Amino acid sequence: MRQFALYIVLIFTAGWATAFETEDFARFGPSDSQTVLKIVSTADIRFFEPMIASFLAAQPGTAIDYTVVSSTELQKAIVEEGAAFDIAISSAMDLQTKLANDGWVQRYEIRSIDALPDWAVWNDMLFAFTQEPAAIVVSKSGLGNLPIPRDRHDLINLLRQHPDVFRGRVGTYDVRQSGLGYLFATQDTRASETYWRLTEVMGALEAQLYCCSSDMIEAVKTGELLIAYNVLASYAFNREDRDDFAIILPSDFTTVMLRTAMIPRNSQSSELAGLFVDHLMIRSHGSEFKLLTHPALNLNQIEVALNRIRIGPGLLVYLDQLKKRAFLSEWENAIVQN
Amino acid sequence: MSTPVAHGSIRRRLLLSLLVSAAVLAVVVYFMVQSVARQVAQESQDNVLAASALSILDSARFSGGQINVDLPYSALSMLDSISDERVFYAIQLGDEFLSGYQNLPSPESTPGGGPAFLSAEFLGEEVRIASVQRRVSTDIGQSFLQVSVAQTLSGQKQALARISRTSMGIGAGFFAISVLLATIVARSTIRPLDRLTASVSRxxxxxxxxxxxxxxxxxxxxxxxxxxxxxxxxxxxxxxxxxxxxxxxxxxxxxxxxxxxxxxxxxxxxxxxxxxxxxxxxxxxxxxxxxxxxxxxxxxxxxxxxxLLREEVSLLRMVHDTVERLRPVSDLKDIDIDATGTEDIIIDGDPILLQNALHNLLDNAVKYAPSGAQITVSLTQREGAASISITDTGLGFPEAELDHLTERFSRGANAQNIVGSGLGLTIVKEVVEAHGGKMQIGNNTGGGACVSLLFTLS
Missing domain, CATH: 1.10.287 (Helix Hairpins)
Structure with missing residues (x-):
């Protein structure tokens, strides 16, 4: 199947550097190709590779430049620097929504797909192709005989009853640094007041703060942490050693993030970008395979209250500077107690 | 008779003018429905926008001389609940911009202090903006807190497209019904004329x-x-x-x-x-x-x-009476008249006219037949009609003139030396036709004339 040459060029050299920070870069397809689709994404290359491979198989002669950046850098690249990308993919739904709302995005009518859910497309601008729940990841060995919590109440009780065990060994997102952490936190507060109680309990236990899900999972793996809260379940499921963890989708409510793609306004080859979006949506919502999901992580079969974050202008609310300032100060009061 | 020159048709003209006015009305209906619907759609959008702006305004709190606006999640998410819309907002205290989209145009405030609205273009798309404000007192004195909320029009456009289709349907339906009614009206208007024509031509x-x-x-x-x-x-x-x-x-x-x-x-x-x-x-x-x-x-x-009188006439008796009355004349010419038929047939009619007609025929027969000829009068009933046939063994009618013999003053070419007016057959024909019957003139195959009077029996 793979009739294309795969070139990976890691960009650590400063010569190519632009003002926004890239974390990784790869080129797929023929190196001398004239038709190049430039993708900027927050997802790791290894997650996206199968999707790119199947697209290039259907479009021979095309090449894809894949640039990995953080969600805030993606925002910066498009808004401040006007970088000419053809596809922008991000897990930061609120920032993606703001880009679309503020007119940085082209409209595109995707090819009709049977049973495409309503939530998957917003305004012909944003296209959601994954559903990624936020989970509680627990170290099985570290917990010993203690019961594995099923929901936030269990977690609060567990932490309160065994403060000595968990002091300094619970972790969560630093919402000041991480866009995704901020998104999960704000959606949690919308769903229930228990988030604040949990945050205060974690603050009292000198919770560790992290920038990203993978770091938290790694910390649980090394035994640095016993429990990590609001971790992307897909990252944990996709690890080889996933059996070392208990990955819990809280049964009171599970916040689900949608990874979205869009075609920036200044895309140089928007037609090709449209084809890619079609491909992405058919592959993700069709029956073939689902990106960034594990067979064990079938949301349709899990009996928990799914709190799927709805794409729409509501997401702009927590980006409002007054609102954000107020939220962060409240959060800091809760988590940083000493 | 000359055919009248036809110029135009009342029915067509009536139909045409009805259809033209129906079409005009259909177009008017289309535009009226659309304009009313547009207004309603605009008002409902304005109401939602105003509600959103007011909920933001209500969330503003003052603490320690500082203003704190706790933007409600629903204030923006409600604007997107039916159709996907881009949403913009701006919060301003006096001239100081607090949050949102700084360049969002704001409508002129209304004198009553109610919500003000504006249609404008913002970030490349048409938007509708609602703005509300309230008086607040701050450290530096009285000021106005103003909240503007804007929304793109894709939902409204969808609704209008739907309404446009509906009003198109209403207009078309209106026209279709009008066509039907116009046809009926045109026909019923013309009907008395048709009736008069029919009654005159009947x-x-x-x-x-x-x-x-x-x-x-x-x-x-x-x-x-x-x-x-x-x-x-x-x-x-x-x-x-x-x-x-x-x-x-x-x-x-x-x-x-x-x-x-x-x-x-x-x-x-x-x-x-x-x-x-x-x-x-x-x-x-x-x-x-x-x-x-x-x-x-x-x-x-x-x-x-x-x-015309209508009374019962016995044809058998009439035949016998007429034959007997002519007997003296026929005897003079040595002509034998034989009346056959035994079954009586009764028809409705004027006895004097009928007898006159039969007398005329027989008189003709006696007059034109040569001496010694035989005349037979037979009364029969066949195919629902009474038939009186008079045949003779005389010269017969000239074949070429059979069609013209019943015209007034027309006489056969072989009868020039015999006294006659040419009115006889005319009278007979008129009488028979007035009784709804008909007269047949012809010649026997073996020679001699044959005239039949046929009366339809009811």
Whole structure:
């Protein structure tokens, strides 16, 4: 199947550097190709590779430049620097929504797909192709005989009853640094007041703060942490050693993030970008395979209250500077107690 | 008769003008429905925008001289709940911009302090903006806190497209119903005219009675003129019939006197030349006298046809009576008249006219048949019709003239030396047709004439 040459060029050299920070870069397809689709994404290359491979198989002669950046850098690249990308993919739904709302995005009518859910497309601008729940990841060995919590109440009780065990060994997102952490936190507060109680309990236990899900999972793996809260379940499921963890989708409510793609306004080859979006949506919502999901992580079969974050202008609310300032100060009061 | 020159059609003109006005109304309906719907859609969008802006305004709190706006999640998410919309907002305290989209245009505030609205373009798309404000007191004195919320129009456009289709449907439906009604109206308007035409053309050739059936007001002058025309026509016809009858009557009496005198002179005269001349004279007088008689007959028939009697007539008796009445004349010429038929047939009609017609036929037969000829009168019933056939063994009709024999004053080419007016067959034909029957003229295969009178039996 793979009739294309795969070139990976890691960009650590400063010569190519632009003002926004890239974390990784790869080129797929023929190196001398004239038709190049430039993708900027927050997802790791290894997650996206199968999707790119199947697209290039259907479009021979095309090449894809894949640039990995953080969600805030993606925002910066498009808004401040006007970088000419053809596809922008991000897990930061609120920032993606703001880009679309503020007119940085082209409209595109995707090819009709049977049973495409309503939530998957917003305004012909944003296209959601994954559903990624936020989970509680627990170290099985570290917990010993203690019961594995099923929901936030269990977690609060567990932490309160065994403060000595968990002091300094619970972790969560630093919402000041991480866009995704901020998104999960704000959606949690919308769903229930228990988030604040949990945050205060974690603050009292000198919770560790992290920038990203993978770091938290790694910390649980090394035994640095016993429990990590609001971790992307897909990252944990996709690890080889996933059996070392208990990955819990809280049964009171599970916040689900949608990874979205869009075609920036200044895309140089928007037609090709449209084809890619079609491909992405058919592959993700069709029956073939689902990106960034594990067979064990079938949301349709899990009996928990799914709190799927709805794409729409509501997401702009927590980006409002007054609102954000107020939220962060409240959060800091809760988590940083000493 | 010349065909009238047709110019236009009332029905078509009526239909056309109805359809044109229906089309105009349909278009008006389309635009009215659309404009009302547009207004309603605009108002509902404005209401939602105003509600959103007010909920943001309500969330503003002052603490420690600082303003704190806790943007409600629903304030923005509600604007996107039905259709995907881009949403913008701006919060301003006096001239100081607090949060949101700094360049969002804001509408002129209304004098009453209620929500103000504006349609504008923002970030490349058409938006509708609602703005509300309230007076607040801050550290530096009185000021206004203003909240503007804007929304793109994709939902409204969808709604308008839907409404446009609906109003198009309403307009088309309206037009379709109008077409149906217009057709019915045009037809019913024309109907009295059709009825008048039918009633006039259904009339017999002699029927000159005035039209009595009620007609619409607009047609009264036409019918009045028609009636007056028919009255004058009838009057003039009657006058000429009267005149002919009067003239015939006046001629007949002096002719009888002249004939008597001529016979006396003939009998007295011994000069063969004088006798021959007188014989020719008598012959000519008979001819004239008979013509006058038939003219009288014809006038009588015409009069009676106008007021046709309907009573039961026994055809068998009529045949026998007529035959017996002509017997003296036929005997003179040594002609045998034989009446066949035993079964009586009764028809409705005027006995005097019918007898006159039969008498005319038989008289003709006796007159034109040579001496020693045989005349047969047969009364039969066949195929729902009563038939009286008169056949003779005479010369028969000239084949070439069969079609013209019933015209007035037309006589067969082989009858020039026999006294006759040419009115006989005309009278017979008119009588028979007035009774709803018909006359057939022809020749027997073995020679001799054959005339049949057929009366349809009810």
């Amino acid at each position: 009339r017999g050739p002699k029927d000159l009675r005035p039209v009595a059936a009620p007609v619409p007001t607009e047609m009264v002058p036409l019918v009045t003129s028609l009636n007056s025309l028919m009255r004058r026509l009838q009057h003039s016809l009657m006058r000429s019939e009267d005149f002919i009858a009067e003239a015939a009557h006046r001629v007949r009496t002096p002719l009888a006197v002249v004939r008597t005198k001529a016979e006396i002179v003939q009998r007295k005269s011994d000069d063969p030349e004088t006798r021959a001349a007188l014989k020719e004279m008598i012959h000519a007088i008979d001819d004239s006298s008979r013509t006058a008689g038939q003219l009288l007959d014809h006038a009588m028939v015409t009069f009676r046809l106008d007021h």
